[in-house]
Amino acid sequence: MNAEAVDEGVRGRRVLLAGGTSAAGRACASALSDAGAQVLVVGSDDDRLAAVSTEVPGVAVERCDLTDAHAVDALRDRVHAAYGPVDGILHLVGGWRGGGGLAGQSDDDFAFLLRSLTALRHVSRAFDDDIRASDAGRLAIVSSSAVARPIAGGANYAAVKAASEAWVRAVAQGYGKHARDAGHDPAAAAVVFRVKSLDGLEDALAASFVALWDDDAEAWNDVTIDIAAPV
Incomplete structure (x- = not known):
């Protein structure tokens, strides 16, 4: 793949970065914008959203609690009214809590981590x-x-x-079934990126996401891609 081909694939697409105020989100927003996509970054913190706007000029930002189903529906309606339907979503809502062996797996930590799956369900x-x-x-x-x-x-x-991956694989099956039922080639793809840690891999993630528009949906749907640091 060359940069020109990737740019042509995503150029003009409208892409939403859910939880996109992190370093990884800013890297993805910058790569998408450079490739000609229209980028919408969604987060829940006004200061972090303002920082994204400053660091990546031209991107749109929206404040939303993605764990609130009604708020996400309202977000969709605002996005449609202001920009139109989206062509892509990268789910970046996350965070880590753990340690202490099995005894250390507290209910409070589980509830915190579960927000990511809840947001994924609502947005997708x-x-x-x-x-x-x-x-x-x-x-x-x-x-x-x-x-x-x-x-x-x-x-x-x-x-x-693991539950989030299962959800995305179910979404992928739905995309394939929709295409088969409509009698046309698949146009939508759901993909899982796996990393050990995103630290230092923000640009690699961004490039991998942008590249999803460089091939047909059938090449990507229900695919798991490991992103690792260069050897």
């Missing part, structure tokens, strides 16, 4: 029609290598990430 359902109607719809999440190699001290975290 609210914008499902958009992604399926797009001629190049893409949904992706950032998961963890802990799903494949869970440890007792990260049981809460691995369990939530």
